[in-house]
Amino acid sequence: MKNEFEENGYFVLRGVLTEAEVDRLARPIRAAFTRGDYVTVRKGPAYPLPGIHAMGPRVLEDHPEIAELSLAHPKIMAAIQEIFGEPAVLAQYWSIMRPPGAGLGDKPFVKGSGAHYDYKPWRTVGSFVKWMFAVIPFADYTETAGPLTVAPGSHRKTTVLPSDGRVHQVDAARVPAPADITLVDPGLKKGDVVLMDGFLWHEPRPNYGNADRAGLYMKFHAKSSPPACGPTIYPSAVHEILPDDARHLVPYHRGDGRYAAIRDEPVGGVDEGRLLIEDSEEKVLVLGNDTDGWRLPKYAAAEDATAGILDVCNVMGSVTGQAREQLGLQLPWLSWLADLADPAPDGDADQWRCRVYGHRLPVAAPALDTARDTTGQYRWMSADDLAGANAAGMLERGAEVLEWLRMWQREEDADGLPVTRSYGVPTTDVAHYSYNRNGNPAGTYRVGVFDDHGRPVPA
Ligand SMILES: [Fe+2]
Numbered sequence: 001m002k003n004e005f006e007e008n009g010y011f012v013l014r015g016v017l018t019e020a021e022v023d024r025l026a027r028p029i030r031a032a033f034t035r036g037d038y039v040t041v042r043k044g045p046a047y048p049l050p051g052i053h054a055m056g057p058r059v060l061e062d063h064p065e066i067a068e069l070s071l072a073h074p075k076i077m078a079a080i081q082e083i084f085g086e087p088a089v090l091a092q093y094w095s096i097m098r099p100p101g102a103g104l105g106d107k108p109f110v111k112g113s114g115a116h117y118d119y120k121p122w123r124t125v126g127s128f129v130k131w132m133f134a135v136i137p138f139a140d141y142t143e144t145a146g147p148l149t150v151a152p153g154s155h156r157k158t159t160v161l162p163s164d165g166r167v168h169q170v171d172a173a174r175v176p177a178p179a180d181i182t183l184v185d186p187g188l189k190k191g192d193v194v195l196m197d198g199f200l201w202h203e204p205r206p207n208y209g210n211a212d213r214a215g216l217y218m219k220f221h222a223k224s225s226p227p228a229c230g231p232t233i234y235p236s237a238v239h240e241i242l243p244d245d246a247r248h249l250v251p252y253h254r255g256d257g258r259y260a261a262i263r264d265e266p267v268g269g270v271d272e273g274r275l276l277i278e279d280s281e282e283k284v285l286v287l288g289n290d291t292d293g294w295r296l297p298k299y300a301a302a303e304d305a306t307a308g309i310l311d312v313c314n315v316m317g318s319v320t321g322q323a324r325e326q327l328g329l330q331l332p333w334l335s336w337l338a339d340l341a342d343p344a345p346d347g348d349a350d351q352w353r354c355r356v357y358g359h360r361l362p363v364a365a366p367a368l369d370t371a372r373d374t375t376g377q378y379r380w381m382s383a384d385d386l387a388g389a390n391a392a393g394m395l396e397r398g399a400e401v402l403e404w405l406r407m408w409q410r411e412e413d414a415d416g417l418p419v420t421r422s423y424g425v426p427t428t429d430v431a432h433y434s435y436n437r438n439g440n441p442a443g444t445y446r447v448g449v450f451d452d453h454g455r456p457v458p459a
Helices: 002-008 019-034 064-069 074-084 236-241 244-249 316-327 383-391 398-410 427-432
Strands: 010-013 053-055 088-098 131-137 148-150 159-163 168-173 193-197 202-204 213-222 272-278 284-289 293-295 298-300 335-343 351-360 378-381 444-447
Touching: 002 010, 002 074, 010 074, 019 053, 019 064, 019 088, 019 213, 064 236, 074 088, 074 131, 074 193, 074 213, 088 244, 148 193, 272 316, 272 398, 284 383, 298 316, 316 427, 335 398, 351 398, 378 383, 383 398
Parallel strands: 272 351
Antiparallel strands: 010 193, 053 088, 088 213, 131 193, 131 213, 148 202, 159 168, 168 444, 272 284, 272 298, 284 293, 284 378, 335 351
């Protein structure tokens, strides 16, 4: 299995679920589509009219029992972790409903015109470099219903570059014109599960039939390859229902309903963002003064207004915007380090979550304009300076800051294990990227290169 997956970029686990198990999994998801309880319901003609209708993790709050038939199914989990060679973490839990006519426009569909892949540095569910899809079709994906086609070997056209000591750039394949893409139909049947490498090009075909074509599209990343935008927050109900050997799949969750969702507006469950900003001489930016103490820059976090369900929990746009306004500091990218999850600072019962991101500047100790920062002063501290400030009780969350610095500089996780960090950008930066959609000239696009304005370099 592992060799075939690495060679072709995909592997089909045949008949891994019984038809009855698929029906038990699909029942609450289909029911939620029927009653209009899904994220794209306000975007256009609603189910059962044709369209590509989608649902996020919300179904797991009311029906956590479907976890054992999907994200934590023992055979699926075992296959994913065997291929990774390490523990997996759930990133995306997304159901797609394509009723008859979905994907059909005024003109005949051109095969290959929808080919793409989902390595996306602007998304919580795409900003990692060792990851895979696990797709569970709820019906046979026949030629009529619309196969999920794949381009065998296309994942090998993308290369993760060696790290610069902190993060990895990616030479991302540019998906070419339809005529230059070879797609095959893996013949998915109800009960099968297809595992697809995150860099594999794929294309869903229109539904020419007379029955719904629905399925569950999960993404998992290797524990050693965290999402640069930070993890997706799940309902605590699903974490709690998992057996002990599967709890690591959903480590980031909230019990107060503020998990990844689209309600009146995007909800991500991240209240605050903190920045570990390192300069080119390994010094870290702190704000404050010698009387009150020092701290990392921290800002109230918000979702981008345009964020869709797969974008939420990426609060970089709000955090880098405030750093620019209050410090005059341009941060084109960030990479996630850790989440703090505490009771709310004001002492009530609400939960609170802070996302900590790292960044390294190409220059040494730049002068900042802190006129709009309330603390008024800043300093670039070495690791020794930080340790001293912590020992003197003058560094907010000092022990944790030192821990994050160790994780950042040594490229390790909280357990001291090696990680591959990559580039994360605000969700609105999607406008600057086109490599992963078809119609490009051949070649690659380097993710992690920015211009003087802090924008991703044009292709
Ligand atoms: Fe996709």
